Amino acid sequence: MSRSYQDEAYWQERIRSETIELRKTQHMQGSGVSIVFVLDASESMKGEGFLEMRDAFVSIIEDFYRHPEFDHNVAVIQFGRDVKYLHYFSNNYLSLKHVLDGITCEGPSTIMEGLTLSISALDDGNRLASVGPFTNRARLVFISNGNTKNVHVNQLGEEDGYLAAISRSEQAKEHISNLAKRIGNANPIFCIPVGKEPDVCLLGAIAYGSKGGKLVQHKEAKQYARYTYNMFVAGEIMGRIPPSEYTMDDIKTAVIDRRKQHDIKEKDLEDVFEILKNRHAYDMNVYSDEESMEDNEYRERDSRLPPPGTRVRRGPNWHYNDQDSNGPGTVIGHWTRDSWVYVEWDTGMKYPYEYDTENVDLGDIVITDEPRLLQRENIGVGCLVQRGPDWQWKNQDGGPGNIGTVYRVKENVVYVRWKNGNKSNYRFGYDGKFDVVVCDPFDESIETSMPCVVFSKGKKG
Template identity: 45%
Template structure:
């Protein structure tokens, strides 16, 4: 393939076309009745895989396919995608294992390593295939990536920008691939098999951690992976005979398995792992519930030193994100789960986190408040629009009283919106749902609307000053001189935070005096009791959260290594793959 300009429309069409082809091929050459699974293999054919990488990739792939052929009780439907100089499907869905095994015989390694585009094309296999159910296990299409874990664009040989960023430790291709994995991995497990002379285990490990049920497969254990579906079926049968509990010990699982049949040690380990990680095989409705719950977290207000949800913003003095903002304004939609980060949805529709404040590792302000109203174009309503009570309002004084104006900060559907009111209340409302309108739009240029917004802003500022005193520091003019001391000479006791420019050119400081000494991170044991992490592990977790870019931390408990996932609030045993919950506990509540 010649170097092309990658765009969303091109890949959307390509994915749709391949999904149609693979749906047809699955019906003709595969089987989706009885006991079956679907697997998409994504093979790295970039220049970096030449030699040892290519040989190991072929060996691992053929070993798995050969193992599939040994248990005909399960129909293993296989699709194969390659990514290198070209990204293409080289084998549509089939369970003809001889043909599948031969499809890699003549491949050659050349070009870049466009992993993100390869993962995207793999979704055509997900769209084409229904998922299977084994007891309470809902088994969706698996993506198995065999690579050295060194993604690039299609051709980065002459890409000076990528070369420069790489010298700074910034790999845009990796970030793009991880973003795609996060979207897919919520629903479909992603497995990685590292191959080559020096595969990037850290990056590939991060990828599988971002997916439910994913796993890093050592090259030498590839054949064992060919038995994974067989062991899922066995795990489902074992689970039916076990008591209903949240967690099972490995000894209990092994004891239950031994009652019916004798397994090889590795099969037994797989069964224990699958049962321990069964939450990854839950129903689509449960996954959707979890997704909605996680999304709600992104829209919370956590930090009083940050602009409220609904605040209009523009790029600030420390902006470094090129044209992510479309060179326009946006709306604060939530305070990030990572300290010092704030979530903004730009008027273009793109929502991303940005730095706002100091978290111990940086002191930066990518955005700053502005008074630029949201201008609707082809939308009936949009994030950032101003609203007030409509003709079908039935929610009492949630808005703080008739006449108050709120800001739309989220559109769940085109007819269900979320609004933040000046009193701090937030909730969802109908805007056209079944022809009902709880709220109506306000014209941001209407003098009456402007006057209401001004009065609401003044009332909010006075209330904040009253509630947070004496933690509120001082008001300064643009030269930094004190205009009014709100704390009777005690403002020097509090460190100044972000300066928020007011309409009159003044700056307003807020201060935080949170105490973390009474809080500690804990992990949950099999008997559901909670135990404190050691001081060193606690510090490692806190440092990871403070850094913002760190998503996992390694800890050691009772001579066992665990990888703590800071986003999912779980820890995974690096050897047994058993999963435990973690939490941040306020010790004062235990006293």
């Protein structure tokens, strides 16, 4: 029998030892997206549930086998009476296909323990893979009926002062949801409900509580196997459609134009649409919450570096695949790492890059004078602005006629850096007010007032 997840010392040691084992087998692993299957082998899965789980799992692995170009890296964990790895990370799909052969469904539904063990595979910092402009952390695929009726939760009795074993479904769901949320903050979770009456509410909460996760019906498991392919397609067309306000017709037209393929499946288009909608789940956001982002991502730290609002493009030392979709972007802040800046590309993807302060034309990125061109959006990062009809901030902008650059857009508020170095946020539609308006970057009078980039070479501020 497996230890309770509340035996913290045991599970910390178990995670540590399994992480060591995983690293020992790196030579047998694929180089593509890492996927951790967590499979329910508890007694509640006997019969229909297990058969549906096996069919879903095998159909995904078989599709991976048919498309070796994506080189998926797969690990498998079971939970139930035993919580253990059935297969460490590997791209040996023929071996993986048979991991459920001979498995017997028995024991309680140890969902918490199964998710806890998955941390050993998900927490490894090497589990990153690029698909076009998208950075993929290890994905978790959870296949279960979501049964919590026989989950045992230990609770400290306030009066008795000892651990009492209880079986409370609602409390179990709360524990499961909290753990899944912590995992899903960095790793997308895809849940596949199986069995006669799966707890779709719990499984949906687990999936949609994660960044980039979703609920997948077991009959659509084969479609999920195409997710990486559709992500590749999404990356190909991302620079060809508006970053917002796009439609399914826009997606279809761009895919046909790019791939010269007219027999596109509706499900594939839906996947592409969804991936683009959730694109920020796949950029290199190193901060886990909005407060940390506020404190770090948009800060201006070093006067040697291009300030927020500076327009940039990939440089001669570029080695980041298509993170930029081969287009321009805008510096939005200075990263905590010395000589690195944070860039938001015009597609909306955000990543940090090194800026060579000694050889400014030879780094990962170089400064460009390419303006931000809007499509259907009203404003965007990189746009030039000046004071608008509702301006009430005195000479914060340096005076009438001065131009600033937007380095952040948040709902109906924009953040602007002015030529004089001042930075602040302004209304752009908030309560119907417009403190600033967008400038035409091709207007000659605007060009002469554009913010110039001034560096204090060798001086760190």
